[in-house]
Amino acid sequence: MGKSPSPEPEPGASPTPPPYAPYIDPQLTAESGDAHTDGRIDVHLDSKLAKSLAQIANQQQEDLYHAPPKAQHDEPTGCDVKLNIVIQIVGSRGDVQPFIALGNALQSHGHRVRIATHNVFEDFVKESFLEFFPIGGDPAKLMAYMVKNPGLIPQIKTLRDGEIKKKQVMVAEMLAGCWRSCIEDDPVTQEPFVADAIIANPPSFAHIHCAQALGIPVHLMFTMPWSSTKAFPHPLANLQNGSMENPGTANWVSYGVVEWLTWQGLGDVINRFRSSIDLAPVPRTEGPCLAEALEIPMTYCWSPALVPKPRDWPAHIDVCGFFFSDPPEYTPPPDLAEFLQSGPAPVYIGFGSIVVEDPQKLIDTVLAAVSKAGVRAIVSKGWSELAGPADTNVYYIGDCPHGWLFQHVSAVVHHGGAGTTACGLLNGRPTTIVPFFGDQPFWGDMVAKAGAGPEPIPHAMLDPQILAEAIQFCLTPEAEVAANGIALKMKTETGVETAVNSFHRNLPLQRMRCSVIPGQPAAWAYTQKKQSLTLSKAAMNILVEYKRIDTKNIKWFVYLFGHLTCYEMLTGDNSYAINPIIIENRRWDPLTGVLSAATSTGSNMLQSTGEMFYNPYKEYKKSRTPKPSEDDPSGSTPPINRSNSDAFQTAANMAGATLQGFGKFSATYFRGVIVDIPHAAAEGFRRAPQLYGEKPKEYGTVHDWKSGAIVGGKNFVGGMTTGVTGMIKHPLKGFIEEGRDGAMKGLAKGALGMATNMPSAGIGLVAYPFHGISKSIEAAFRTKTPKAIVAARLREGYVLTERMQLSKEEREEVVQVFDVLLSSMST
Known part of the structure; x- marks a missing residue:
């Protein structure tokens, strides 16, 4: 459906809208919490989950987000880098429509835009002169499912009819389609495409994971509140009366509860998808509210005249107004x-x-x-x-x-x-x-x-x-x-x-620019003597053509946490990712951290124990399954006799399955005892000071054996130093502020700091290096997706160079710039 554009102001005049409140009105907030409409989820505020989330909300400082909400009428933000942008959308035609307008606007800024959505919208997208990529999924079936199950908890009839499994299969299909939309050629023209940035609506679910695998920026846009706020409850939440006296806390809790319920239904599907693109699974505690934890930029596509931006949303969340495209030419019948x-x-x-x-x-x-x-x-x-x-x-x-x-x-x-x-x-x-x-x-x-x-x-x-x-x-x-x-x-x-x-403002433009060809996005990094040059796909192709870079010297390997480092040159290590996304299993204190790690280890060991007995039985059953005889291709006549070689083969298969299960059991046990549980304890002790108002020190992230050793060393020195100096600093500070009583409080605080920092330092000296070694080992086996990305970028680089139609002199100029920059790095 077409929509009317917003009228343009007179040239030279600045638009002056009628005044309206920049924040949610308290009365509106209170009333929205009382709404009881269909399609909401009953959120029981006295449940354990709700109370746990409320504790987190109440512990947050009021100045958690320092930047004030942005004005609704932003000054234009320039972007001199022309990107390949894939927009991933799951939903109805009404969900796709706003992104058509966005895609056309991005095109006017020089970007190449691909809309990735359901197959049925191909003509709709292409009529707007945008590229299209099919991700599968049937929006009509999705809509029918949602009408029958307006909340997140399916009806009994839905479970009986097997629709949950069907929906999960459809989601898995769409996740895979979203990934292909990032790196595969156009299905019709066969023109190569590798995404430099992703824009998506949250229900497409693949966005963060695709961005992590590619190491590129991701920006979410939606027409429905998806970020926790105390201003109003989650649109799918129906708050039940509970003991929470603060309505704002109850509103904030509703977002966490809805996210947890959503993750319970889709977490396994998403982690299987992550495994298919060489990413580690998202921890159970991090899956819900992942976008908020990672501070993924979010733009809400509604009018602030109708729903203003809440005060507690941080600077990377914007409310921009509804998206309207130019109305099509239409003559009524x-x-x-x-x-x-x-x-x-x-x-x-x-x-x-x-x-x-x-x-x-x-x-x-x-x-x-x-x-x-x-x-x-x-x-x-x-x-x-x-x-x-x-x-x-x-x-x-x-x-x-x-x-x-x-x-x-x-x-x-x-x-x-x-x-x-x-x-x-x-x-x-x-x-x-x-x-x-x-x-x-x-x-x-x-x-x-x-x-x-x-x-x-x-x-x-x-x-x-x-x-x-x-x-x-x-x-x-x-x-x-x-x-x-x-x-x-x-x-x-x-x-x-x-x-x-909003999209341009949140891009890491300094990391995205090619050092050699201005205006092109970086896709590669050339490192020499710990200094890097960033290269676009076309620049890389030209340098290979002129033999400044030899493709034989390119090695495949995976960057931290599954990110792709595009290549490693013999001149040095390259760990370049435009926008690294790091998903950590955060620990809040040593007790819950160790219990969580131990529970996870025990669960995995129990599963592998079951496989030790069940997998051999499967091999045995498989051997007893009747096979069609050569004289009866229909398979109606089972073979009568089995040779000794078949029996020996069956026994060998059963033994192999047992050993495989035992190997998995042993690996799970040793990983839990040597890596996961000690790391959880070290992290829990390190973060424990936040429970009494202190901000724990950060020593970096562990992504391989080298960074594990560095973090372990820093944590040891920092933990020991902080533990000792805290016994002096806190009592002295307390005495100055409150006298003798303050000194006693400071002494208790210092003792508590010593009791948390020193164990973290001691345990972490071993735990962090082992954690890094395990990550290096895991990364060594994840090569399929990195190779596919590198091949796609090389392929697009070749086509881009041909399309640019650079003269011999222009190509040589690219090489000269590279040589000059390289020589400056040498000096």
Whole structure:
């Protein structure tokens, strides 16, 4: 569906929007916590998980995020590096639509943009002159699943029908498709493509993991709150009364609970995907809220006129405004034009990509409500193919740009998708929302609180009388005034350009620039004497062509935590990644850290013990399975006799399976005892001071044997020094501030510091090096994905060089610049 663009201000004039609050209004916050609409999850605030999350929330300092929220109208942010950007989207057409506008805006800045989404949207994407890559998955089936299971907990019928397994299979297919979209050639033109940056909506789930494997920036954009805040609860959360007195804490907790439930359903699928691209599994405690822990930049695509940015969101989270693309050229069919001109402006009623189980019941309800309200209506058929008997007051419409259509209606009734909600409000149309799942109840609540429509009507409660009353509410002068007020504010916003600025502002541009060819992104690193030059794909190709770099001298290896280091030259080690993503198993204190590591080790040992007995049995059963005889290809006649060689082979297979299980058991045991548990203890002791308000010292990350030895040494010196000096520093400081009582408190604090820092120093002296050695060993076996990435970058570099059509002189100039920079490094 097309959408109307925001009007441009007069040349030289600065837009002056009507004033609206920069932060969430406390009244709105309180009311949003009381909403009980379908599609929410019951969050029991007295549960152990909720109370644990509340402790974390209450321990956070108010100045955790120092930077104030950014203004909604950002100054343009330049980006002189032209990137390959893949935009990964999972969802309906309404989810894809905003990113079409974003993709076109990024193209205008010189970037190459590939939209990676479901196969059914290929024509939709290509019509907007954007590249397309299919990731699989059926959005219609996803929508049908979500309608039947509007929350995160599936119904019993869904479990009985095996739909959970089907959904997991579909998610696995889409994860694999998202990875291929980062490195594979265009499926039609065969033009090479390797992503330099990723933009994604959170439900695509592959984004962070693809970015980690490639070592590139990732930026999330969404139309639904996904970041923890005390301002309002998670849109999928229905807070149950509990003992939490602070509503803000309860709101913050709701995000963690929803994330934990989501991870429980998809964590195994995601970790299997990570294994397929040579990444270590995400620890169970880190999977939920991973994007927040890593501080992944996030841009929310809604109008601050409707939902302002909460004060507790950090600087890397922006609220930019809805995304609107230029409306397409549209000429209505004669019968639609005639219907619009033959009477009062009709009410639009449509549910877009929602797939309902009983379309006939829904259309009967809609038509009865239209009759009761005494209005004319345009009914969108949508994915449910709504249709009823001919009626002079009702027009059934197929695909039609909303940006054009909503200019000709008096009010809109729909499912509450963010895009449709935005388009209706931009045109000043009072809105009734009938939510089915996801963020739809959230938008229904926001529209109602703004006075631009009635309270949302959960689809399960929809009947002719309630819908007729909602339509009549939309036609009141008060609703029209409220909707027009929101429209006035929205028309001053430039959501797409603000989002582009947000994306550019969060890029690590200093690390992304090629040292040799300005404006091209770095993909390689050439290191000599601990100094590095960054090289683009084209620069690398030219230097290979002129024999400044010999491909025979390129070795494959994996960078820290599964990142790709593009190559290692004989002149030195190259550990270059534009945007390293490090996922650590954080430990909060020694007790829980050791217990967690021990539990994980025990669980893995139990699993490998089971395999020691079950795998030989599988081999035995496999040997007893009847095989088709040569005289009976159909397989109906099993063989009668088995030779001794078959028996010996079966015994050998069973013995091999037993030894394999024992080897896995032994490896798990020794890794747990020698690596995981001591490392958890060292980290737990090191981080323990944060429990009494002290910030623990950071000594770097462990990614191989060398860094493990360095961190172990630094932690030993730092831990011993801090433990001893703390016994003097804390009592003295306490005495100066509070006298004798302060000195006693300081003495206790110093003793506690010594009791945590010194054990961390002693244990860590061995634990960190062993942790690094284990990572080096793991990395040595992960070569498939790094080789694929390097091959793809070399392939694209060759094509880029040909496309640039550089003259011989221009190529030689690239080589000369490289030589000059190289000589400067030597001196």
